[in-house]
Amino acid sequence: MITVSFYGNGLAANNTAAVLRGREGVEVRGPYGRDERDAALRSGADVVVIATTSFLAQVADDVQTAVEAGSNVITTAEEAAQPWANDPAIADRLDALARERGVTILGAGLNPGFAFDALVLTVCGAAPEVESLLVERVVDLSGFGETVLRRIGVGHTREGFEEGKRAGTVTGHIGFPQSMRVVAERFGVEIERIDAEIEPVFAERELCGRSITVAAGETAGFRQHYVALVNGAPWFEALFTGHLVPAEIGLEPRDAIHVRGPAELHFFAQPGLNPQSGTAAVLANSVRRVVEARSGWVTVGELPPAVPR
Ligand SMILES: NC(=O)c1ccc[n+]([C@@H]2O[C@H](COP(=O)([O-])OP(=O)(O)OC[C@H]3O[C@@H](n4cnc5c(N)ncnc54)[C@H](OP(=O)(O)O)[C@@H]3O)[C@@H](O)[C@H]2O)c1
Numbered sequence: 001m002i003t004v005s006f007y008g009n010g011l012a013a014n015n016t017a018a019v020l021r022g023r024e025g026v027e028v029r030g031p032y033g034r035d036e037r038d039a040a041l042r043s044g045a046d047v048v049v050i051a052t053t054s055f056l057a058q059v060a061d062d063v064q065t066a067v068e069a070g071s072n073v074i075t076t077a078e079e080a081a082q083p084w085a086n087d088p089a090i091a092d093r094l095d096a097l098a099r100e101r102g103v104t105i106l107g108a109g110l111n112p113g114f115a116f117d118a119l120v121l122t123v124c125g126a127a128p129e130v131e132s133l134l135v136e137r138v139v140d141l142s143g144f145g146e147t148v149l150r151r152i153g154v155g156h157t158r159e160g161f162e163e164g165k166r167a168g169t170v171t172g173h174i175g176f177p178q179s180m181r182v183v184a185e186r187f188g189v190e191i192e193r194i195d196a197e198i199e200p201v202f203a204e205r206e207l208c209g210r211s212i213t214v215a216a217g218e219t220a221g222f223r224q225h226y227v228a229l230v231n232g233a234p235w236f237e238a239l240f241t242g243h244l245v246p247a248e249i250g251l252e253p254r255d256a257i258h259v260r261g262p263a264e265l266h267f268f269a270q271p272g273l274n275p276q277s278g279t280a281a282v283l284a285n286s287v288r289r290v291v292e293a294r295s296g297w298v299t300v301g302e303l304p305p306a307v308p309r
Contacts, residue, residue, distance in 0.1 A: 004287055005071070006031035007040035007062060008052035011145050012076050012109065015280035016049060020287065041065040047287050050075040054151070054174045056086045060094065063105060067098050072290045073105045074283060078175035080107030081117070082185075082299055085177045095297040104293040107178070108286050108300055110278035111137070116179035116238060118300040120257055121186055123267045127259045130187070134258040136239040138251045141221060142209040143276045153200060153222040154244060155214050161200045161222075172198040173240050176226040180236045182301040189230045197225045201243060209244045220244045282306050 004020055006013040006029070013031035020026045031051075032040035041048055041062055048066040050059055056079035063080075066073045083091035098105050107113070116135050124130050141154060153161060153170045164170025177194050184191050203220035206213060214220050221243030228236040246252055253272035259265040285306035293303055300306075 001025055001027055002047065002287060002291060003027045003029060003043075003045040004047045004049060005029040005040050005043055005045035007037065007048060007050045007066075009033040010051060010147075011276065012279055012283070013049060013051040015276055016051070016283040019280050019284040023284070026287070037062075037065075041071075042069045043071075044069045045071050046291055047072045047074060049073075049283060050077070051283075052077070054078045054171070056080050056083050056090055060090050063094055064097065067094065067101055067103055067105065070101060070103065072103045074286055074290055075105070075107050076109045076279070076283070077107060078109070078112055078173075078178060080105075081112035081175055081178035082181045083107065083297060085181045091297060099296045102295045104290050104295055105297040106286060106290050106293070106300070106303070108282055108306075110273055110275055110282050111173070112175035112179045112182070113300050114278065114282050114306075115255055115273055116176065117182040118305070119255075120179075120183055121301060122305070123257045123265065124259055127261055127265045128263050129261040130259055131261040132233070132235050132237070133183070133260070134237045134239070136254070136256040136258075137241070138246055138254050138272060139240070139242045139275055140244075140246050140253045141242045141275075142244050144209065144211065146211040149209065149212050152242065153198070154209075154219055154242075155212050156200070156219045157217070158200065158202070161219050165198065172222050172224045173242060176224070176238050176240075177228075180226070180228040180238070182299045183236060184228070184230070185299070186301045189235065191228045191230060191235070192232070193229045195227045195229070199223050201241075201249060203244070204248065207244045207248065212244075214244060220248065221246075281308065284308070
């Protein structure tokens with residue numbers, strides 16, 4: 001029997017807990033909210049799933065508490081997918097603690113954790129050589145919760161979006177540098193610089209998502225363009241369009257991975273990977289591989305594929 005405890009009582013935790021409850025040999029505890037932190041983190045469950053925020057610094061204490069209680073940890077915090085990309089001091093400290101306690105820490109979800117990293121690496125396995133990568137993703141944002149939507153950039157006026165960008169409260173999707181580094185590590189190449197752009201996409205009429213209604217003239221989505229340079233040239237380009245109703249801007253959800261090289265390779269998923277069910281699946285399917293992994297802080301780049309078992 002594997003015990004799995006959830007900290008954070010939101011969408012990702014509840015969707016993942018529902019998947020795991022349907023599996024034999026897994027006991028689910030929670031999801032627990034903020035007022036049940038000890039129950040969530042200190043029970044010594046085999047795996048603690050922390051699905052609270054996106055930011056490494058904000059989950060660091062929670063990860064530490066769970067590791068000290070002897071649990072393996074999976075966190076959805078995007079910055080935790082490759083924590084050395086954000087804060088090497090936190091990453092080194094918790095990596096050392098996990099090694100000492102003989103447990104594993106993993107940052108994962110659908111993105112980062114699959115769409116821009118694990119899947120890209122798998123697709124590259126069918127390419128004789130890789131000169132550069134272009135990964136595109138169009139995401140239907142209508143199923144996200146309000147907190148996440150506002151933070152990534154939906155439901156703002158033009159001024160509010162720009163002000164939020166400056167203040168760091170509007171971030172767009174977080175996780176490109178982490179995914180890019182996970183891929184680069186497997187290739188043994190060093191990223192010199194990552195250029196990043198984000199631009200708002202405005203609603204032309206009132207639009208509704210599960211948790212939010214956006215007025216005409218407010219942001220219904222955004223476009224992001226990230227380019228990682230290796231040896232002075234673009235090596236990994238990421239294009240991400242998120243929208244409450246992608247059809248409003250003539251798009252439909254899709255994922256595309258273009259591998260450039262002597263034999264070009266183009267991989268498409270249409271409709272694209274579902275952010276909610278995809279995240280729940282990657283998390284649920286990571287429980288056993290985290291239990292079996294080496295100790296320390298690992299990335300999806302070094303683990304076997306996540307499979308439902
Ligand atoms: N890597 C990936 O692919 C991936 C996939 C899905 C989600 N995520 C990220 O994972 C996080 C959770 O996603 P979600 O969709 O489940 O969000 P959500 O529906 O907004 O739920 C978040 C939950 O965590 C709680 N919470 C927030 N900040 C907290 C903190 N500092 N300490 C303790 N609890 C806290 C919230 O409590 P209150 O309601 O009390 O605030 C809520 O219960 C988000 O940051 C999201 O961007 C990543």
